[in-house]
Amino acid sequence: xxxxxxxxxxxxxxxxxxxxxxxxxxxxxxxxxxxxxxxxxxxxxxxxxxxxxxxxxxxxxxxxxxxxxxxxxxxxxxxxxxxxxxxxxxxxxxxxxxxxxxxxxxxxxxxxxxxxxxxxxxxxxxxxxxxxxxxxxxxxxxxxxxxxxxxxxxxxxxxxxxxxxxxxxxxxxxxxxxxxxxxxxxxxxxxxxxxxxxxxxxxxxxxxxxxxxxxxxxxxxxxxxxxxxxxxxxxxxxxxxxxxxxxxxxxxxxxxxxxxxxxxxxxxxxxxxxxxxxxxxxxxxxxxxxxxxxxxxxxxxxxxxxxxxxxxxxxxxxxxxxxxxxxxxxxxxxxxxxxxxxxxxxxxxxxxxxxxxxxxxxxxxxxxxxxxxxxxxxxxxxxxxxxxxxxxxxxxxxxxxxxxxxxxxxxxxxxxxxxxxxxxxxxxxxxxxxxxxxxxxxxxxxxxxxxxxxxxxxx
Amino acid sequence: xxxxxxxxxxxxxxxxxxxxxxxxxxxxxxxxxxxxxxxxxxxxxxxxxxxxxxxxxxxxxxxxxxxxxxxxxxxxxxxxxxxxxxxxxxxxxxxxxxxxxxxxxxxxxxxxxxxxxxxxxxxxxxxxxxxxxxxxxxxxxxxxxxxxxxxxxxxxxxxxxxxxxxxxxxxxxxxxxxxxxxxxxxxxxxxxxxxxxxxxxxxxxxxxxxxxxxxxxxxxxxxxxxxxxxxxxxxxxxxxxxxxxxxxxxxxxxxxxxxxxxxxxxxxxxxxxxxxxxxxxxxxxxxxxxxxxxxxxxxxxxxxxxxxxxxxxxxxxxxxxxxxxxxxxxxxxxxxxxxxxxxxxxxxxxxxxxxxxxxxxxxxxxxxxxxxxxxxxxxxxxxxxxxxxxxxxxxxxxxxxxxxxxxxxxxxxxxxxxxxxxxxxxxxxxxxxxx
Numbered sequence: 001x002x003x004x005x006x007x008x009x010x011x012x013x014x015x016x017x018x019x020x021x022x023x024x025x026x027x028x029x030x031x032x033x034x035x036x037x038x039x040x041x042x043x044x045x046x047x048x049x050x051x052x053x054x055x056x057x058x059x060x061x062x063x064x065x066x067x068x069x070x071x072x073x074x075x076x077x078x079x080x081x082x083x084x085x086x087x088x089x090x091x092x093x094x095x096x097x098x099x100x101x102x103x104x105x106x107x108x109x110x111x112x113x114x115x116x117x118x119x120x121x122x123x124x125x126x127x128x129x130x131x132x133x134x135x136x137x138x139x140x141x142x143x144x145x146x147x148x149x150x151x152x153x154x155x156x157x158x159x160x161x162x163x164x165x166x167x168x169x170x171x172x173x174x175x176x177x178x179x180x181x182x183x184x185x186x187x188x189x190x191x192x193x194x195x196x197x198x199x200x201x202x203x204x205x206x207x208x209x210x211x212x213x214x215x216x217x218x219x220x221x222x223x224x225x226x227x228x229x230x231x232x233x234x235x236x237x238x239x240x241x242x243x244x245x246x247x248x249x250x251x252x253x254x255x256x257x258x259x260x261x262x263x264x265x266x267x268x269x270x271x272x273x274x275x276x277x278x279x280x281x282x283x284x285x286x287x288x289x290x291x292x293x294x295x296x297x298x299x300x301x302x303x304x305x306x307x308x309x310x311x312x313x314x315x316x317x318x319x320x321x322x323x324x325x326x327x328x329x330x331x332x333x334x335x336x337x338x339x340x341x342x343x344x345x346x347x348x349x350x351x352x353x354x355x356x357x358x359x360x361x362x363x364x365x366x367x368x369x370x371x372x373x374x375x376x377x378x379x380x381x382x383x384x385x386x387x388x389x390x391x392x393x394x395x396x397x398x399x400x401x402x403x404x405x406x407x408x409x410x411x412x413x414x415x416x417x418x419x420x421x422x423x424x425x426x427x428x429x430x431x432x433x434x435x436x437x438x439x440x441x442x443x444x445x446x447x448x449x450x451x452x453x454x455x456x457x458x459x
Numbered sequence: 460x461x462x463x464x465x466x467x468x469x470x471x472x473x474x475x476x477x478x479x480x481x482x483x484x485x486x487x488x489x490x491x492x493x494x495x496x497x498x499x500x501x502x503x504x505x506x507x508x509x510x511x512x513x514x515x516x517x518x519x520x521x522x523x524x525x526x527x528x529x530x531x532x533x534x535x536x537x538x539x540x541x542x543x544x545x546x547x548x549x550x551x552x553x554x555x556x557x558x559x560x561x562x563x564x565x566x567x568x569x570x571x572x573x574x575x576x577x578x579x580x581x582x583x584x585x586x587x588x589x590x591x592x593x594x595x596x597x598x599x600x601x602x603x604x605x606x607x608x609x610x611x612x613x614x615x616x617x618x619x620x621x622x623x624x625x626x627x628x629x630x631x632x633x634x635x636x637x638x639x640x641x642x643x644x645x646x647x648x649x650x651x652x653x654x655x656x657x658x659x660x661x662x663x664x665x666x667x668x669x670x671x672x673x674x675x676x677x678x679x680x681x682x683x684x685x686x687x688x689x690x691x692x693x694x695x696x697x698x699x700x701x702x703x704x705x706x707x708x709x710x711x712x713x714x715x716x717x718x719x720x721x722x723x724x725x726x727x728x729x730x731x732x733x734x735x736x737x738x739x740x741x742x743x744x745x746x747x748x749x750x751x752x753x754x755x756x757x758x759x760x761x762x763x764x765x766x767x768x769x770x771x772x773x774x775x776x777x778x779x780x781x782x783x784x785x786x787x788x789x790x791x792x793x794x795x796x797x798x799x800x801x802x803x804x805x806x807x808x809x810x811x812x813x814x815x816x817x818x819x820x821x822x823x824x825x826x827x828x829x830x831x832x833x834x835x836x837x838x839x840x841x842x843x844x845x846x847x848x849x850x851x852x853x854x855x856x857x858x859x860x861x862x863x864x865x866x867x868x869x870x871x872x873x874x875x876x877x878x879x880x881x882x883x884x885x886x887x888x889x890x891x892x893x894x
């Protein structure tokens with residue numbers, strides 16, 4: 001790294017916030033994708049929007065690639081450098097919850113606030129922010145917004161994009177812009193907020209966000225249902241919506257996952273082919289009435305066991321089982337798992353799960369099916385040996401065919417994980433040449449020197 | 460040359476670790492290091508892989524990243540995949556020692572520890588360490604042995620060393636050298652004469668442990684000055700081969716004395732015997748109990764109840780007691796049997812307890828560890844308790860230091876001291892003579 005740039009960076013953020021030792025840099029070479037690796041040239045740790053703006057200005061002037069990074073929990077290589085001279089901008093030091101407004105139903109946070117910390121603070125005011133990524137305890141809100149993360153509650157509440165009102169963003173030229181408004185409604189010009197959310201750090205650095213929050217529901221009721229096939233379970237999901245109900249979450253685990261959690265987490269879920277975990281939120285009377293309506297739907301759809309959780313401990317245990325189910329897989333298979341992400345219309349879910357299983361057989365790779373079934377989002381989990389290059393090649397082809405299958409069913413190659421490095425080559429097939437050209441044009445206008453997270457998202 | 464243990468760990472990390480960062484959310488070192496990735500467990504894992512796979516060369520600065528791990532195992536409890544970064548850090552320390560790149564200050568402390576362990580006391584005070592038991596007339600031999608531990612019986616030295624290291628690493632290390640020299644020529648009694656009060660706090664917990672056991676009808680033996688050091692510090696600093704040899708020697712020594720059960724007050728030594736000795740001593744067959752387990756078992760068995768003045772207490776689970784020895788309920792059982800005690804739990808408790816900065820690295824990174832202690836004390840004090848209770852000499856040192864540093868209006872006491880006071884009151888009312 002150029003000595004003058006180093007000197008300037010140290011002036012801007014302080015020497016202790018410019019990391020340049022080999023081991024400090026190496027620690028930032030991975031994210032939760034684990035498939036991609038790249039060592040940055042420097043890590044810079046700003047503690048204010050003003051510092052971010054100065055760093056970005058310097059990077060733009062020197063045409064140095066820059067990657068904003070939060071908890072490093074994304075699954076697609078979005079914060080892994082692809083250029084040797086890259087500066088990683090570690091925003092975890094910007095971790096203040098600036099304001100929570102109970103009346104306005106809003107809060108304002110810095111980019112480095114950890115998701116679960118916000119959740120904890122909001123709950124003290126009887127509020128919550130609906131997006132709930134699985135990495136809640138380690139991901140930051142800047143990362144959640146940049147990646148447009150979802151989670152189990154996305155079924156009822158949507159993804160991060162639906163719960164952000166406005167942003168403070170340092171654009172690649174180093175200027176700081178404000179997008180949106182802290183009001184619950186705003187209808188002013190192009191929606192740059194929604195453009196920035198999900199842009200994976202390619203259009204600027206989100207430093208602060210105004211979020212829309214909502215009151216915590218009075219209660220949540222949790223129902224477990226087991227089916228003789230994954231197809232039967234996902235058919236039942238369609239029936240739930242046809243009956244007019246909108247649960248909070250509808251999660252699916254296949255037999256591989258059921259067996260894995262029973263063994264690794266010492267659970268005793270019934271040894272069935274598929275498990276649906278369903279939450280209904282609302283008032284006490286409301287959830288009871290919804291459950292009365294839901295249970296017959298599940299039974300008529302072929303549910304073999306049906307169970308309402310009766311205590312907080314049991315509810316917590318079931319939630320934990322779902323959360324940690326993926327982790328249990330390698331303990332059973334002795335292999336690493338790679339989680340993929342695709343989304344199809346609910347009506348095509350049965351076909352999708354059948355075709356995923358067929359693809360597993362075609363490529364001779366064991367696959368478990370975990371799904372936010374209520375919104376058609378499927379996470380096929382491939383068990384692979386990272387050290388076997390031939391198997392990894394097959395796994396890569398498997399991933400591509402999963403994407404094409406989703407498109408074939410009218411779905412998308414990513415429901416919530418995003419594109420990063422992992423699916424950059426697949427963008428054109430989903431978006432089409434012209435749409436991708438427009439995306440690239442937007443990128444060019446905002447980032448003429450292509451410094452912001454280059455090599456990601458196919459732009 | 461990468462060891463077989465390292466190779467095995469690398470394989471496991473590739474299979475099980477998802478790099479999800481859950482471990483980061485509970486690491487006390489990362490928290491007090493402004494979230495710099497390499498200071499946390501996930502960063503250490505990445506560095507471990509880099510070192511083992513040849514991307515990183517052994518260096519002093521790399522070694523420091525592994526020596527910074529407090530080995531509190533909070534990350535292990537958080538990790539759904541069961542990845543143990545504390546263990547990984549110890550293995551990395553061993554690999555780096557073998558590569559000859561351990562920082563000077565670590566080497567100096569490790570060397571002093573090696574000398575101390577050999578002499579029977581990590582602070583080199585084997586000739587004076589049994590002073591606390593004068594008057595108890597405990598037999599030297601017996602099936603149930605009370606293992607006093609040098610950390611409890613000689614902690615006055617540890618506390619002084621910590622204070623000096625915190626003020627100045629060079630003064631602290633100078634004191635260490637001077638201390639080693641004095642110990643070698645047998646003048647450590649000099650220290651003893653100027654530090655009675657600092658020893659006294661820790662030694663009273665030993666005294667009250669034995670008295671409490673006696674009140675409950677449990678007779679124990681004590682080896683006095685012949686008690687060996689368990690050698691856990693060797694393990695902590697990555698001197699695994701030395702630890703293994705030492706552990707086998709200690710085992711033979713204990714067997715020759717006919718010991719079938721060890722009772723400790725110090726959970727760090729307890730963890731050494733319960734968790735690590737079985738790994739390195741193939742024949743290990745000695746039962747290991749923490750003193751709170753023995754007390755809880757007896758008071759439940761005899762359905763005993765005690766009383767003390769009304770006190771609101773917060774119990775701090777020592778990492779080594781909760782996460783290494785798996786002793787969580789017993790201290791709470793004891794407290795539940797004392798009328799007047801109102802137990803309040805901090806947010807981070809039981810298996811999810813927060814480290815207070817002890818566990819071995821406090822001598823290497825005293826300022827960092829003091830920050831960790833301050834945060835823990837603030838959390839414990841936020842419960843509204845008048846008193847923090849725990850049962851570990853290193854936690855006692857760190858929490859008391861944290862109280863001083865934060866200026867919080869809260870006291871620290873050992874749970875055994877509190878129990879003994881309550882039990883004595885009961886015995887006196889029953890007309891039973893107390894030793």
